[in-house]
Amino acid sequence: MLNDLKHLLHDFQPISLSDQRFDQSHEYFEGQSNQQAQVLQWLQHFGGNQIQRWSEKGLGARGPFRVLSVGCGSGILDLPLIERLAEQIESSGSNSSMHYTGIDPNPVACERFREEYVRLNTNSSELLVLEETVETHQWVEKMDLTHVVHSLYYFADPAVSLRALIKNVAVDGELVIFQAPKAELNLLADCFWQGHGEDPIWFSAELERHLQDTGTMFTKSRVDAEVDVTDCFDLGCLQGRLTFDFIIQSDSESLPAPIFRKVLDYLKAISRRHEGRVLAPHPVDVFVVRQSDDSTTQPDARLACSP
Ligand SMILES: C[S@@+](CC[C@H](N)C(=O)[O-])C[C@H]1O[C@@H](n2cnc3c(N)ncnc32)[C@H](O)[C@@H]1O
Missing domain, CATH: 3.40.50.150 (Vaccinia Virus protein VP39)
Incomplete structure (x- = not known):
């Protein structure tokens, strides 16, 4: 699954997190x-x-x-x-x-x-x-x-x-x-990390x-x-985007839809469900x-x- 993602990332340059976005997304991620x-x-x-x-x-x-x-x-x-x-x-x-x-x-x-x-x-x-x-x-x-x-x-x-x-x-x-x-999670981060x-x-x-x-x-x-990644699957959710951005260590703002989907598929595959939540190791x-x-x-x- 990650090979497909790496392939897609070959032609795409992820945008680094600004200082402000890093700080915000880090705090929200740790809170989950x-x-x-x-x-x-x-x-x-x-x-x-x-x-x-x-x-x-x-x-x-x-x-x-x-x-x-x-x-x-x-x-x-x-x-x-x-x-x-x-x-x-x-x-x-x-x-x-x-x-x-x-x-x-x-x-x-x-x-x-x-x-x-x-x-x-x-x-x-x-x-x-x-x-x-x-x-x-x-x-x-x-x-x-x-x-x-x-x-x-x-x-x-x-x-x-x-x-x-x-x-x-x-x-x-x-x-x-x-x-x-x-x-x-870090196998995923490693695909994006620059x-x-x-x-x-x-x-x-x-x-x-x-x-x-x-x-x-x-x-x-x-x-x-474990980290609760449930919000990541709600694309309109600001908090979900913070968790998502910290996981990929990049700004998802301009992320092409196929890459988005691959990340979410991967997150789903590595997580377990518990009381309606999606929890990743x-x-x-x-x-x-x-x-x-x-x-x-x-x-x-x-x-x-x-x-
Ligand atoms: C994931 S955060 C961890 C923050 C804190 N230790 C915690 O666990 O809540 C990583 C931090 O390392 C900082 N950092 C990045 N490069 C660094 C460097 N060369 N020397 C020291 N800190 C660095 C980043 O700015 C960021 O705040």
Whole structure:
């Protein structure tokens, strides 16, 4: 089925999503999935464990707890995370605080993140949102927790950026990467995706191979989730178009009807029906790289389990 689609796409140049459309469609898409709640739970678990270890060691005086969110977007995942981690810091009795840095090249999303953060009203956290890419980021301090949630696909050179990210994790800190497998939905996205020229996009398998090849110790586990794609089948529905656009990572505005139909046929084929809804698989793999004090990256077997 995808071969037919690829054939049709051969003569058609998909239009990239504008910054505004990416931000809008991303938020709507995530709202239709139960994946982000699970990602948040995982991140809260990693951050919470760190804060606990750190307050048990009486390290409150060593400075703030530092978190880096790479490709933070509008902070739809970060805002609840900041809230929960700030609460944990406040109840740890360490009298400390959190410095949370988000980096993202999308100015629309960065501005939304800053605006929404003001409404949080936390006493123990400070937020810095930098409108930049991982490639241009200036590393001024090491991070206790760095997370890369669904953004590594877009990096210009993932291998180079990963080296910098790992190098800038503090001792006892963690780099946590959520990266989707190239299956179902992403096989579809891959047909449309541009910007990497002939280079393949790094999905979960490419990331895993790279970590193995570079001798990096890591743990990997799978989070299963589903996204409700029912609205995509209603062509007049604005929300359906948002989900559709995010899935194909392109603007569907000028998409020829035969391509539209092939995408919908494919979506139908990979989905299950439940209580009148159409649900597509939306799994993600979690990779954890821990920085231990002998400067080698060691896995923590406990992290292979669900939080
Ligand atoms: C799918 S969104 C994920 C947003 C957020 N992490 C989340 O899970 O809600 C991917 C984000 O990566 C950002 N991005 C793209 N290229 C990037 C780069 N080179 N460095 C950092 N972020 C990048 C995009 O602007 C986008 O906001």
